[in-house]
Amino acid sequence: MRFMVLVKATADSEAGVMPTPEELTAMGAFNEELVKAGILLAGEGLHPSSNAVRVKFSGEGTTVVDGPFAETKELLAGFWILELPSWDEVVAWVRRVPNVTGAESELEIRQIFSDEDFAYAGEEVVAKEKELRARTENRG
């Protein structure tokens, strides 16, 4: 199973306050543990929303809105993508994320869709497959 761990923004992350060397060290050590366990597929930190853009869709039109955005709690400051066999294990890992300053913050874990989740669409997918094959045959 694949999970995305979302790091919620804080007032500090939104203000562009960079992590202290102590925080960086702790986070580096934690990331190393994830690598050593063979479960980290990707992970990045995100710039504050002052350096962000939203593209809004409505009807046929689109609007571009520049950051910063107001609702800090709904914003993101980074993410990890982890591959683990169960929810229990991903929770156990995320509880280990260092919180050096002790400040309040929040991480959200979301499961990434996999093929099994689309099993309900079975017949349609089969149809698509058949069509694709037909196209290859005609070309061959």
Added chain:
Amino acid sequence: MSDPAARRAVEAVWRIEASRLIAGLAAFTRDLGLAEELAQDALVAALERWPSTGIPDNPGAWLTTTARNRAVDLARRRGNHDRKLAELGRDLDEHAPEHDPDDDLLGLVFTACHPVLSPDARVALTLRVVGGLTTEEIASAFLVPEPTVAQRIVRAKKALAKAGARFETPPDEQRAERLGSVLGVLYLIFNEGYSATGGEHLVRPDLCVTALRLGRVLVSLVPREPEAHGLLALMELQASRIRARTTPDGAPVRLLDQDRSRWDRLLITRGLAGLERAERLGGGPYTAQAAIAACHARAATAEDTDWVRVVGLYELLALRVPSPVIALNHAVACGMAFGPEVGLELVDELLGEKALADYHLLPSARGDLLARLGRTGEARAEFERAAALTRNGRERAQLLARAQECGSGARPRTAAEDRG
């Protein structure tokens, strides 16, 4: 926390910590059976304590201390009756707590792939002590009865004890050979998941995921070994195709027929990055195979595949590790790069190879080339022969379907590497 939830939380922590805990205990007891027993005792203690006290800040250290205290208890209780445990009691203090857990884990990985063990035993032991799989899980992955796996593991532990295995990273002069054995075991596990040799399922993604995880663990333990990066890159690139390799009802889809939009971009990115590292460090045969897999990964459509480069890479690979299977893959690639006549000529040169006598991919490749040349009658016979040779039910069905296509006069599909 409700009781079952607490139990699951403790077990999750256990799965995170178990391999390093067992590695540390094996390194100082030099007895894998005892190490596992001590680790299990620590788990029982955690299950008794943690639901009420909460999970400690450093659960790994808690489990280690508990297991060691238990070892000391055992040593005292058995006293002079058991020399080994008495020695263990003395050694406990000497085994410094700041001992590098990575070294222990690497030692355990090498020991699980010790040359005194059969390949089957190496696979079972690696999955059990390093991968944390249960005997039942290993048995179901390899389609063997559970008692067989259990016995294999018991015998392996005895063989290691008899050989005086030290649960350490082997000395430099043995290291390359032993690393080769470790890489071989990981690839065996991956392949069993990627292309099951028997049974009714073509792929068992869980087993591939386990092999990938172990591969990533290994790379973090030996970051300077080019072939560790090469093997991991190969596995990531091949695994990127798993979703597209079968239809929803489980039938195989060949490489050229696969819907490439379903390939896993994250694994491709990781695989290509790993390949670059392997090449920079001066990779070997696994790296060359990863480079071939990368040719497919980079091609947006099947037609875009750089087949000439694939041919060249197979030639390079054949120079390093000559094998009839590689020669067959080379022939198939030549068939794609230079036309079916060229491919068929090369495949026919392999017909006398003893090692390929029962290999279903030889008649299957030959059938494919014959079909492309319009020699459908001969192609049909080859597909039927291939179907009779494979032990995998899904593959058999596909080969029989292809045989029938030839017979009914339908235009045969083009295909490259049948395995996808």
